[in-house]
Amino acid sequence: MKVLISADIEGVAGVFHAEQTRAGNGEYEAARRWMTLEANAAIEGAFASGATEVWVNDSHGGFRNLLPDLLDPRAQVVLGKPRTLGMMAGVEYGAALVFMIGYHAKAQTRGILAHTINSFAFARVAFNGVELGEAGVYGALAEEYGARVALLSGDDVFAEETAPRFPGARFVVTKRATGNASGVTQSPASVREMLHAAARDVVRQHIDEGRAPQATRAEAQPVECELRVQTSALADLFCQWPTLTRVDGVTLRFDAASAEHAVRMLNCLSAMSFMLR
Ligand SMILES: [Zn+2]
Numbered sequence: 001m002k003v004l005i006s007a008d009i010e011g012v013a014g015v016f017h018a019e020q021t022r023a024g025n026g027e028y029e030a031a032r033r034w035m036t037l038e039a040n041a042a043i044e045g046a047f048a049s050g051a052t053e054v055w056v057n058d059s060h061g062g063f064r065n066l067l068p069d070l071l072d073p074r075a076q077v078v079l080g081k082p083r084t085l086g087m088m089a090g091v092e093y094g095a096a097l098v099f100m101i102g103y104h105a106k107a108q109t110r111g112i113l114a115h116t117i118n119s120f121a122f123a124r125v126a127f128n129g130v131e132l133g134e135a136g137v138y139g140a141l142a143e144e145y146g147a148r149v150a151l152l153s154g155d156d157v158f159a160e161e162t163a164p165r166f167p168g169a170r171f172v173v174t175k176r177a178t179g180n181a182s183g184v185t186q187s188p189a190s191v192r193e194m195l196h197a198a199a200r201d202v203v204r205q206h207i208d209e210g211r212a213p214q215a216t217r218a219e220a221q222p223v224e225c226e227l228r229v230q231t232s233a234l235a236d237l238f239c240q241w242p243t244l245t246r247v248d249g250v251t252l253r254f255d256a257a258s259a260e261h262a263v264r265m266l267n268c269l270s271a272m273s274f275m276l277r
Contacts, residue, residue: 001213002053003046003203004095004147006087006138007039009060010104010113011154013174013191017181018113021060034188035060035102036067038174041192042099042151043072045199050207055095059087060102085260086267088138091145094214097206098142101195103154103162105177106133111157112177117266121273123250124228127262135162137266140223140259146215150202153195155183170198220258225265227252233276238269 009021012035020031043054057078058066068077083089091098105111107123116125116133125132127140135158139149152162153172163171172194175185186194207213229235232249239246245253256262 001051001097001203001207002055002093002095003051003097003099003199004088004090004142005039005042005046005054005056005099005101006059006103007035007056007066008087008100008102008104008134009035009065010102010115011158011174012038012102013185013188015102016112016175016183016185021113023061023065032065033067033070035065036070037188037192038101038153038195039066040071041195042101042199043075045196046097046099046203047072047074048196049200049203051203052213055090055093057087057090082267082271084264085141086138086263087134088141088145088263091142091147091215094145095142095147096211096213096215097150097202098139098147099151099199099202100135100138100149101151101153101172102174103135103152103158104133105155105157105161106131106136109157109161110177110179111161112155112175112180112183114157114180118270118273120277121229121234121270122227122266123230124226125266126226127223127259129224129226132165133158133161136165137259137263139165141263144218144220144259146217148206150206151195151198153191170202172198220260223256223259223262225254225256225262227254227266227269231276234273237272237276241269
């Protein structure tokens with residue numbers, strides 16, 4: 001029974017400031033270690049209940065944050081970019097369960113370091129009329145591959161906005177947001193304990209319920225994606241892509257054959273946005 005863990009950094013206990021999420025400084029070096037240890041707690045919990053394979057996908061920035069030599073040696077690590085399925089790369093090899101840890105609230109909410117995929121580019125992302133954060137966007141991709149999102153962690157704003165999207169999933173709240181860069185954190189050690197216990201429980205439950213150890217791919221459903229971008233200059237740039245429709249100054253729309261195609265399109269637009277930085 002295989003688990004794929006997607007690990008981001010903004011929702012990790014102790015992380016409040018953008019500096020802690022950017023390479024090249026001491027605060028980041030501390031934060032990436034906490035991120036790695038939170039991933040490790042989930043890995044160990046999954047193996048403790050009978051997972052036979054655990055992959056961890058480095059899901060932040062350049063996808064090169066996790067410190068592999070601190071990770072449980074039984075886990076395999078998905079690193080580096082660009083890669084086709086982004087924060088969910090690895091799911092195409094058939095994970096039964098997905099964990100999303102260290103995640104954050106969607107753009108323009110009150111969560112700590114809230115954004116959706118690319119804070120410079122996107123103000124709002126909606127699939128088929130429903131506004132989504134990264135957990136919702138990548139959750140749609142995971143489900144298309146037949147995987148179930150079973151465990152998520154991040155701040156209280158993330159948990160509250162994401163819970164309705166994944167009924168039955170377990171949430172670990174790592175900290176309470178009081179602003180974009182402020183709040184009250186649980187200690188990293190207590191969050192690791194909670195993640196270990198939650199991972200252990202959801203894997204055990206999956207096995208006890210006799211659910212399939214391997215995912216079967218679901219039929220892809222079309223996605224109409226509506227996108228609000230941060231500036232009209234970005235909208236001008238993105239609309240060079242012939243399949244995008246301009247709705248207004250900063251709103252765009254495109255149709256995708258599947259969640260996978262929608263995610264890949266968003267990641268292409270995100271890469272294009274670097275032209276205007
Ligand atoms: Zn991130």
